Amino acid sequence: MTRFFYSSSISSFLEAPENEILGILAKNNEFALEQTQRDAWQQEIEILKTSLKSFTGGVFFEYAIPRMGRRVDVILIIQSVIFVVEFKIGEKDFLSSAIDQVWDYSLDLRNFHETSQNNLIAPILVATAARSIPYNLYEDTANDNLLVPIKANSTTLTSSIENVLSVSKGNPIFMEEWSNGRYSPTPTIIEAAIALYSEHSVIDISRSDASAINLTETSNAVSEVIRDAKSNSKKAICFVTGVPGAGKTLVGLDIATQNLSKNDNSTSVFLSGNGPLVAVLREALTRDKVRREKLNGNKITKGEALRGVKTFIQNIHHFRDECLVDESRAPFDHVAIFDEAQRAWDQVQTANFMQRKKGKPGFTFSEPEFLISCLDRHKDWAVIVCLVGGGQEIHTGEGGIAEWIASLNRSFPHWEVNISSRLMDSEYAAGKALQLFTNKSSVSVTDELHLAVSMRSFRAENVSHLVKSILDFEITEAQKNLALIKDKYPLVLTRDLAKAKAWLKSNARGTERYGIVASSQAQRLKPYAIDIRVPIDPVHWFLDPKEDVRSSYYLEDAATEFQVQGLELDWACVTWDGDFRYSDDGWAPFSFVGDKWQNIKKEARQQYIKNAYRVLLTRARQGMVIVVPFGSSEDNTRRPEYYDGTFNYLQSIDLEMI
Numbered sequence: 001m002t003r004f005f006y007s008s009s010i011s012s013f014l015e016a017p018e019n020e021i022l023g024i025l026a027k028n029n030e031f032a033l034e035q036t037q038r039d040a041w042q043q044e045i046e047i048l049k050t051s052l053k054s055f056t057g058g059v060f061f062e063y064a065i066p067r068m069g070r071r072v073d074v075i076l077i078i079q080s081v082i083f084v085v086e087f088k089i090g091e092k093d094f095l096s097s098a099i100d101q102v103w104d105y106s107l108d109l110r111n112f113h114e115t116s117q118n119n120l121i122a123p124i125l126v127a128t129a130a131r132s133i134p135y136n137l138y139e140d141t142a143n144d145n146l147l148v149p150i151k152a153n154s155t156t157l158t159s160s161i162e163n164v165l166s167v168s169k170g171n172p173i174f175m176e177e178w179s180n181g182r183y184s185p186t187p188t189i190i191e192a193a194i195a196l197y198s199e200h201s202v203i204d205i206s207r208s209d210a211s212a213i214n215l216t217e218t219s220n221a222v223s224e225v226i227r228d229a230k231s232n233s234k235k236a237i238c239f240v241t242g243v244p245g246a247g248k249t250l251v252g253l254d255i256a257t258q259n260l261s262k263n264d265n266s267t268s269v270f271l272s273g274n275g276p277l278v279a280v281l282r283e284a285l286t287r288d289k290v291r292r293e294k295l296n297g298n299k300i301t302k303g304e305a306l307r308g309v310k311t312f313i314q315n316i317h318h319f320r321d322e323c324l325v326d327e328s329r330a331p332f333d334h335v336a337i338f339d340e341a342q343r344a345w346d347q348v349q350t351a352n353f354m355q356r357k358k359g360k361p362g363f364t365f366s367e368p369e370f371l372i373s374c375l376d377r378h379k380d381w382a383v384i385v386c387l388v389g390g391g392q393e394i395h396t397g398e399g400g401i402a403e404w405i406a407s408l409n410r411s412f413p414h415w416e417v418n419i420s421s422r423l424m425d426s427e428y429a430a431g432k433a434l435q436l437f438t439n440k441s442s443v444s445v446t447d448e449l450h451l452a453v454s455m456r457s458f459r460a461e462n463v464s465h466l467v468k469s470i471l472d473f474e475i476t477e478a479q480k481n482l483a484l485i486k487d488k489y490p491l492v493l494t495r496d497l498a499k500a501k502a503w504l505k506s507n508a509r510g511t512e513r514y515g516i517v518a519s520s521q522a523q524r525l526k527p528y529a530i531d532i533r534v535p536i537d538p539v540h541w542f543l544d545p546k547e548d549v550r551s552s553y554y555l556e557d558a559a560t561e562f563q564v565q566g567l568e569l570d571w572a573c574v575t576w577d578g579d580f581r582y583s584d585d586g587w588a589p590f591s592f593v594g595d596k597w598q599n600i601k602k603e604a605r606q607q608y609i610k611n612a613y614r615v616l617l618t619r620a621r622q623g624m625v626i627v628v629p630f631g632s633s634e635d636n637t638r639r640p641e642y643y644d645g646t647f648n649y650l651q652s653i654d655l656e657m658i
Contacts, residue, residue, distance in 0.1 A: 005062035032297030051157040058175030067185040080170035091127040103510035115181025122164045123149040196257040221448040237384040241420040242451030248387040252337040268335035271316040276538035277566040285309045323374040330377035341386035369407035409436040420449035467617040490623035493655040500625045514571035515552025520560040522577030523592040561612040572620035578642035582649040
């Protein structure tokens with residue numbers, strides 16, 4: 001895949017006629033060429049031809065960043081420096097959004113482009129009509145060879161480049177070698193959904209380094225099951241497992257986007273019971289669809305874009321309700337991907353819901369059994385893909401993966417079953433149920449259906465192991481895992497929420513998203529202006545910019561485990577309340593009822609709170625601050641002893657204090 005519209009040595013670029021360069025850019029442009037774009041390219045070419053006369057190196061126009069669905073205006077390779085140049089033609093001001101934009105591009109190269117990681121990267125924002133400003137050159141606080149964005153205009157671009165080169169060190173970069181560097185991104189689930197829906201492949205947006213599990217292997221294994229079922233008129237189910245953040249949802253979205261065509265009788269639908277995830281992904285895809293169509297010269301309303309998205313990503317409960325309308329008719333889709341399948345309801349919870357909400361007393365199916373029966377209505381073939389997370393059941397009545405297995409064994413013996421080789425691990429709670437399959441010849445165990453390496457924390461793959469060891473009181477193991485990540489993944493502890501907020505802001509760059517998260521049981525954080533009873537709107541919280549008071553950036557509204565499960569932040573502040581306390585006998589879970597804390601005695605509810613903290617502690621891709629308040633001796637609901645044990649335990653693991 002060619003990642004740019006035009007590339008050349010600087011000397012050849014300076015000699016080439018403008019119309020020749022414009023012709024190449026226009027030929028490689030994937031969108032309708034508007035006159036405004038042509039005019040912008042022409043002015044960029046003119047400015048660069050004037051500004052680059054004294055330099056040698058390479059120039060790239062419209063360099064693709066697939067993870068972000070964007071293109072860098074220009075990248076210059078000069079001596080040992082990578083210049084990332086974003087033009088704002090005719091702009092008189094250096095807008096903060098434009099600064100973030102060029103910073104984001106540079107961060108992407110720093111984090112994910114192999115041949116950019118050991119060289120100085122200099123982002124430059126060129127507002128062509130802006131006044132000249134005093135020149136400041138300093139490295140970013142992360143000390144990772146990335147400069148803070150430089151502000152230039154059409155006449156100061158040359159001096160900006162010269163000033164960077166005067167302080168740069170390192171070996172010269174060879175243009176072709178840099179261009180051929182491996183791009184190994186780890187996109188957020190929102191970025192991944194956008195890229196896949198806009199017809200990028202999973203290869204374009206996934207890591208390819210040897211230490212990471214190749215997502216394409218899992219995706220290909222599932223695709224092969226689908227092809228076999230379709231060719232041989234069979235019914236089959238796949239169970240895909242993975243550690244938190246390993247890319248299970250990414251695999252599901254990849255499978256779904258591969259089967260969007262309505263012409264080959266194999267359409268698929270991505271289903272999730274996670275309402276916030278569905279809402280955020282739909283809104284993100286809709287906004288991006290409108291943006292791309294506008295670039296292509298087409299007018300499309302947001303409602304029109306949303307209609308297409310709705311057929312691709314659906315709430316599992318809406319899919320279920322549609323199947324209830326006519327219990328003999330097969331659903332339109334032959335392939336159904338169920339995200340977080342372990343969260344499906346057991347029979348008691350399903351029957352309770354059906355009686356209360358649907359007027360159907362005596363409902364005898366669990367949710368898995370009914371959902372399988374819906375796909376089983378197809379006369380020819382059908383495939384179900386269950387994406388399974390471990391230790392993430394956080395709702396009452398979630399049946400876990402054992403209910404899917406029991407349903408298959410009880411009611412659907414003709415279905416072929418493909419299970420991950422790790423499904424029997426304790427965290428998936430399927431061990432006893434799997435014994436039902438011992439003598440079944442139609443069960444295949446496949447290594448490729450397990451994703452073992454977390455992609456969420458691209459700076460450190462041991463974060464999920466660290467969280468597990470912390471929650472399981474494995475102090476030595478936790479210390480070992482912390483030592484493995486501390487140079488790449490900042491993880492700090494504090495008792496001061498104000499310090500935590502300042503830490504987030506100082507570490508995040510560009511549009512890296514940060515926010516506050518808290519347990520849904522954390523009702524005594526109100527004195528710190530964190531009221532989890534006030535619901536957030538996940539769409540605004542996860543998608544809106546820094547200027548919007550409803551966004552996570554404002555650090556006013558905390559999201560709970562229900563609102564962040566399946567989604568990600570770059571930097572997270574985890575606020576720890578008295579609902580989950582350290583004790584010598586293990587974690588002590590509490591629920592706040594009325595005006596006091598009450599011990600939670602039911603084992604299932606105890607596990608839900610533990611899993612809630614597991615979810616909260618695995619949301620951050622780049623770093624995390626944990627806040628354990630002091631409490632107050634004047635408030636019986638916030639006694640210091642409710643918090644001190646937890647703080648001392650976390651401190652004993654050697655977390656850095658701020």
